[in-house]
Amino acid sequence: xxxxxxxxxxxxxxxxxxxxxxxxxxxxxxxxxxxxxxxxxxxxxxxxxxxxxxxxxxxxxxxxxxxxxxxxxxxxxxxxxxxxxxxxxxxxxxxxxxxxxxxxxxxxxxxxxxxxxxxxxxxxxxxxxxxxxxxxxxxxxxxxxxxxxxxxxxxxxxxxxxxxxxxxxxxxxxxxxxxxxxxxxxxxxxxxxxxxxxxxxxxxxxxxxxxxxxxxxxxxxxxxxxxxxxxxxxxxxxxxxxxxxxxxxxxxxxxxxxxxxxxxxxxxxxxxxxxxxxxxxxxxxxxxxxxxxxxxxxxxxxxxxxxxxxxxxxxxxxxxxxxxxxxxxxxxxxxxxxxxxxxxxxxxxxxxxxxxxxxxxxxxxxxxxxxxxxxxxxxxxxxxxxxxxxxxxxxxxxxxxxxxxxxxxxxxxxxxxxxxxxxxxxxxxxxxxxxxxxxxxxxxxxxxxxxxxxxxxxxxxxxxxxxxxxxxxxxxxx
Amino acid sequence: xxxxxxxxxxxxxxxxxxxxxxxxxxxxxxxxxxxxxxxxxxxxxxxxxxxxxxxxxxxxxxxxxxxxxxxxxxxxxxxxxxxxxxxxxxxxxxxxxxxxxxxxxxxxxxxxxxxxxxxxxxxxxxxxxxxxxxxxxxxxxxxxxxxxxxxxxxxxxxxxxxxxxxxxxxxxxxxxxxxxxxxxxxxxxxxxxxxxxxxxxxxxxxxxxxxxxxxxxxxxxxxxxxxxxxxxxxxxxxxxxxxxxxxxxxxxxxxxxxxxxxxxxxxxxxxxxxxxxxxxxxxxxxxxxxxxxxxxxxxxxxxxxxxxxxxxxxxxxxxxxxxxxxxxxxxxxxxxxxxxxxxxxxxxxxxxxxxxxxxxxxxxxxxxxxxxxxxxxxxx
Numbered sequence: 001x002x003x004x005x006x007x008x009x010x011x012x013x014x015x016x017x018x019x020x021x022x023x024x025x026x027x028x029x030x031x032x033x034x035x036x037x038x039x040x041x042x043x044x045x046x047x048x049x050x051x052x053x054x055x056x057x058x059x060x061x062x063x064x065x066x067x068x069x070x071x072x073x074x075x076x077x078x079x080x081x082x083x084x085x086x087x088x089x090x091x092x093x094x095x096x097x098x099x100x101x102x103x104x105x106x107x108x109x110x111x112x113x114x115x116x117x118x119x120x121x122x123x124x125x126x127x128x129x130x131x132x133x134x135x136x137x138x139x140x141x142x143x144x145x146x147x148x149x150x151x152x153x154x155x156x157x158x159x160x161x162x163x164x165x166x167x168x169x170x171x172x173x174x175x176x177x178x179x180x181x182x183x184x185x186x187x188x189x190x191x192x193x194x195x196x197x198x199x200x201x202x203x204x205x206x207x208x209x210x211x212x213x214x215x216x217x218x219x220x221x222x223x224x225x226x227x228x229x230x231x232x233x234x235x236x237x238x239x240x241x242x243x244x245x246x247x248x249x250x251x252x253x254x255x256x257x258x259x260x261x262x263x264x265x266x267x268x269x270x271x272x273x274x275x276x277x278x279x280x281x282x283x284x285x286x287x288x289x290x291x292x293x294x295x296x297x298x299x300x301x302x303x304x305x306x307x308x309x310x311x312x313x314x315x316x317x318x319x320x321x322x323x324x325x326x327x328x329x330x331x332x333x334x335x336x337x338x339x340x341x342x343x344x345x346x347x348x349x350x351x352x353x354x355x356x357x358x359x360x361x362x363x364x365x366x367x368x369x370x371x372x373x374x375x376x377x378x379x380x381x382x383x384x385x386x387x388x389x390x391x392x393x394x395x396x397x398x399x400x401x402x403x404x405x406x407x408x409x410x411x412x413x414x415x416x417x418x419x420x421x422x423x424x425x426x427x428x429x430x431x432x433x434x435x436x437x438x439x440x441x442x443x444x445x446x447x448x449x450x451x452x453x454x455x456x457x458x459x460x461x462x463x464x465x466x467x468x469x470x471x472x473x474x475x476x477x478x
Numbered sequence: 479x480x481x482x483x484x485x486x487x488x489x490x491x492x493x494x495x496x497x498x499x500x501x502x503x504x505x506x507x508x509x510x511x512x513x514x515x516x517x518x519x520x521x522x523x524x525x526x527x528x529x530x531x532x533x534x535x536x537x538x539x540x541x542x543x544x545x546x547x548x549x550x551x552x553x554x555x556x557x558x559x560x561x562x563x564x565x566x567x568x569x570x571x572x573x574x575x576x577x578x579x580x581x582x583x584x585x586x587x588x589x590x591x592x593x594x595x596x597x598x599x600x601x602x603x604x605x606x607x608x609x610x611x612x613x614x615x616x617x618x619x620x621x622x623x624x625x626x627x628x629x630x631x632x633x634x635x636x637x638x639x640x641x642x643x644x645x646x647x648x649x650x651x652x653x654x655x656x657x658x659x660x661x662x663x664x665x666x667x668x669x670x671x672x673x674x675x676x677x678x679x680x681x682x683x684x685x686x687x688x689x690x691x692x693x694x695x696x697x698x699x700x701x702x703x704x705x706x707x708x709x710x711x712x713x714x715x716x717x718x719x720x721x722x723x724x725x726x727x728x729x730x731x732x733x734x735x736x737x738x739x740x741x742x743x744x745x746x747x748x749x750x751x752x753x754x755x756x757x758x759x760x761x762x763x764x765x766x767x768x769x770x771x772x773x774x775x776x777x778x779x780x781x782x783x784x785x786x787x788x789x790x791x792x793x794x795x796x797x798x799x800x801x802x803x804x805x806x807x808x809x810x811x812x813x814x815x816x817x818x819x820x821x822x823x824x825x826x827x828x829x830x831x832x833x834x835x836x837x838x839x840x841x842x843x844x845x846x847x848x849x850x851x852x853x854x855x856x857x858x
Contacts, residue, residue, distance in 0.1 A: 319799060450594055
């Protein structure tokens with residue numbers, strides 16, 4: 001590179017000014033020299049990234065610091081390499097990969113224990129995970145009905161990928177499908193539909209809803225007087241909620257000819273995903289409402305939001321789940337019996353909504369006051385202002401926080417195993433206590449597998465959030 | 479809206495009253511004076527309250543739960559802070575080895591559920607220790623570990639030890655006085671005072687002197703390990719030395735290692751948030767590298783670090799409730815678990831349990847508000 005003749009490059013000397021006879025003026029660029037060996041290549045990298053911090057011997061103090069640093073570096077390096085190697089050795093090199101003879105735990109026995117493996121062997125027993133795979137993914141779900149779970153999962157995956165990949169068309173509609181039709185479809189597929197609903201009650205609810213909507217419309221036009229006009233939006237929202245509830249229950253009540261599979265037959269990753277996704281999807285709108293309530297100028301709404309948020313944030317999730325499983329039955333009228341999964345879902349939803357509200361409030365507070373005033377000056381109503389001006393900016397601001405809450409929620413789903421649901425960790429825990437596979441490496445293998453699954457999900461989410469953050473903040477970075 | 483909320487509350491109360499009536503249950507805190515008939519494994523709480531199955535009351539159980547929760551939270555906060563700050567600074571280091579280790583540690587620990595880590599430490603690591611007839615010696619004859627826990631020497635204060643404690647309190651007061659004096663003098667004259675060295679000296683020397691003068695009134699009770707005798711009597715002997723049960727160790731380990739990763743990220747963000755111009759300005763004033771960190775960067779970074787750090791402390795305390803999964807006798811496990819199953823007073827007991835966490839959260843929040851108003855930048 002450096003020895004190339006440089007004459008073909010454009011020179012810096014301007015042709016108009018006659019200078020060539022002056023010997024001391026360069027007419028062409030000096031040749032590019034290679035960087036000194038201490039700056040380039042492996043040695044340069046090593047110098048800058050490792051050695052520089054442990055080779056300052058100019059004074060006694062810095063010499064001591066350098067020596068300590070050198071020892072610390074060697075120790076940390078040894079720790080990193082030995083841990084990484086140990087993990088690799090356990091999971092890949094020493095691992096038992098198959099159990100062709102179907103001898104279960106004896107496939108992972110050392111000679112001392114009556115097996116084939118050399119004494120002192122320590123490696124993963126993957127046939128154990130393979131044998132328990134169905135249980136850890138679906139729990140005790142009927143084997144001949146697994147296609148229903150798979151179908152729901154595949155539709156969800158395709159939808160999610162569609163929304164996340166940018167050049168694809170109709171992403172907005174796919175997103176709406178995922179948030180409205182897809183949950184219903186999933187409930188029907190997983191549970192089997194045919195909920196026990198009374199048509200009479202549903203039609204009454206439907207009628208009340210319609211009446212409320214009509215009331216809202218009329219009151220909104222000022223036809224029912226000033227006092228009633230204040231309740232127009234409340235009536236409208238309430239009416240739509242009731243109508244929506246009636247329609248959803250009607251759809252769920254239809255018999256689709258699928259066998260009913262009760263939630264206590266669900267388990268494994270299925271429950272983890274159901275709890276996490278419900279929590280994630282429900283916490284965002286609830287959190288927005290709570291955050292707006294906390295910043296509202298109406299004292300009742302503000303105080304209620306503050307009490308709600310601080311209560312849920314002040315207690316551990318496990319106590320919320322305890323409360324949901326022990327106290328919820330006491331709060332409901334006799335005869336209404338929620339199943340365990342639904343109780344946990346309600347607890348998780350309320351809990352994560354409170355956290356989400358605080359994240360979103362941070363975004364609302366970070367907004368410039370001029371944005372609020374500008375929206376007001378344009379004559380927008382409160383909801384228009386929030387929907388069109390404030391929330392899009394505020395939510396973009398706090399994407400990292402929102403995704404962090406999602407990740408936290410996803411990890412927290414493991415707690416449902418404490419109140420007796422077999423989520424991925426709970427299923428693994430019960431697989432680990434299976435005597436047919438009891439070996440000294442059983443627990444290690446099971447935990448490693450579960451950790452890997454969780455890591456993939458959480459790490460993936462955090463990477464996607466970083467990507468989104470960079471993309472959305474591009475406009476602000478100039 | 480208010481009407482619907484009042485109606486909702488009334489509906490819940492009405493249902494609860496009906497349900498309690500059908501189950502023949504009454505509401506009241508009388509059960510607290512009943513005696514609890516179950517065993518609780520030896521911990522600081524049971525030691526403090528002299529717990530004895532059959533004679534201690536449910537109120538004692540409640541207190542034991544609270545003590546055990548805060549013991550593990552306290553040690554967890556202490557260790558997680560130390561480890562978290564180290565990792566956070568390592569992640570910003572020029573040194574590739576340190577940086578890489580810290581990054582890998584943080585990414586892995588943050589993305590794996592805490593409960594799984596707890597299970598790993600308890601079931602996969604501590605359960606593979608030698609059984610109760612064996613041991614791994616840490617210090618010959620003084621400290622050892624096996625599946626029943628970690629055995630350490632127990633301090634036995636004798637008559638006159640309280641003098642040393644009083645001396646320690648006085649030394650702390652003196653140190654605070656020196657700190658105040660040094661700050662005022664530096665403010666007025668600009669002369670720095672070596673507070674750290676003098677303070678350490680006072681804190682160590684005064685209690686040590688009193689301790690020696692009063693005739694060293696402290697002895698150590700060493701754990702006793704029998705290798706001979708009847709097979710069932712071999713191993714560590716009950717009541718000798720200090721026992722730290724494996725449940726507590728795994729809760730402490732898991733909480734520390736998990737929270738340290740979050741603290742490391744907070745520290746890193748705090749240091750990065752200090753404007754580079756601050757470092758450059760401080761260097762151009764002629765301060766040395768170490769002084770730049772001590773006087774300019776760290777005070778400003780701390781302002782950013784402390785609020786999220788406090789919320790991590792709060793999280794750690796709340797997360798200690800996961801110990802219920804491995805039966806460490808803390809509040810949720812022992813009071814809302816075992817005791818609740820025996821007494822069946824859901825409403826009262828869940829209320830009592832939640833109020834502990836809520837009180838702690840509110841006190842922390844008040845402290846945070848006070849702190850924020852104290853360190854807030856005075857803007858002109």
